Amino acid sequence: MTLSADLDLSQIPFWGLPQAERMEAFRRLRALEHPVFVREQYVPFVGGGPGYYALVRHADVAEASRNAAVFSSEPCANSIPDMPRWLSAYFGSMINMDDPRHARLRRIVSRAFTPRILSKMEEDLARAAAEIVDEAIAEGPGDFVTQVAARLPVRVICDMMGIPAKYHDMVLRRTNIILGNADPEYTGLAPDFSRLNVARGLVQLLRAGFSLNRLAARLGDERRKRPTGDLVSLLVNGDERLTSQELGSFFILLVVAGSETTRNAIAYGLKLLTDHPEQRELLLSDFDGRVVGACDEIVRYATPVIQFRRTLTRDHEMNGTAYKKGDKVLLFYNSANRDESVFTDPDAFDITRDPNPHVGFGGPGPHYCLGAHLARREMTVMYRELFTRLPDIRSVGEPDFLLSNFINGVKHLRYTF
Secondary structure, X not given: OOOOHHHOOOOXXXXXXXXXXXXXXXXXXXXXXXXXXXXXXXXXXXXXXXEEEEEOOHHHHHHHHHOOOOEXXXXXXXXXXXXXXXXXXXXXXXXXXXXXXXHHHHHHHHHHHXXXXXXXXXXXXXXXXXXXXXXXXXXXXXEHHHHHHOHHHHHHHHHHHOOOHHHHHHHHXXXXXXXXXXXXXXXXXXXXXXXXXXXXXXXXXXHHHHHHHHHHHHHHHHHHHOOOOOHHHHHHOOOOOOOHHHHHHHHHHHHHHHHHHHHHHHHHHHHXXXXXXXXXXXXXXXXXXXXHHHHHHHHHXXXXXXEEEEEEOOOEEEOOEEEOOOOXXXXXXXXXXXXXXXXXXXXXXXXXXXXXXXOOOOOOOOOOOOOHHHHHHHHHHXXXXXXXXXXXXXXXXXXXXXXXXXXXXXXXXXXXX
């Protein structure tokens, strides 16, 4: 089937459409009998392929996520074209691996997300949120993303890793470049695939990846010599440890996946709770009893990570569609989270939704987000601080969205209190 322009998921203009128009396009795709095959956009200096199947239904996304033996994360999950070696040196983290390599790395880095470690972070999270709100009050209302939402996740992850505070702004800027590589605000380039602009964008991407990788690697070298008990010390010492390259790639994954996605969820949350005052009142009437459900509904509705890729390891039939070995599929979490066959009134924002089997933290299976609990804790702590100290806080106008087919990002959101 040939896709019309308003359904061609490979074209940059599609991802610049208003959110409601994009979600309507995915609704139309879900209504088709089989997943559509989308022609792949060739990327100069990177390459491309014939295309991919767009998995837009909840059942397909969930089943492909569970069946990692058939739907492989190798050679890469975070890029539609295969990632060349000179990029994978920085961005070839464990999300681009299958077991046993994936299992080994996940086992090591899961030390960062044990209940004991997370419980020890509670006081640090509360203190960080309080200081961020202190600064926002002193500055006065302006841009909620830069003043509030972006600050907590970067600070939390850098503190976990033992990254000094003087590097936090640099980490945030590099992260913006990595995930905003198609957005003119972060690259200064036109959003097109001309060879010159692609080359310039790739140079910026490499520089950002290199600087973050080296920051983590240098810290790892120091902690091997003088462990301090921070996360990096745990990851580079002991019987199972990360190499310098693995540590650098993990840091990029952690700061990108853990920082960007949580900041977008926090920002979306303020917008949604402003647009739906009845849900806001419901939350504030029993904050402790409803905040976890509210966080999950925000993640479902916003779906900060739009998609990941899988590659078929063998011929396989799933839900009536036959796939061939080597086929690429994209798991569109944003579409799965609005699937009418799973969610009653899926376009409604309802913090009491139960059950809520969203795939906003990835589908079920070995690649389910390790930091899901931490993300919920960060959102909870920040919303508690905001609504306690600034009970009349509201977003103003519409968000300024990131131009991306990977991250459903909010760059700027005006707010008042």
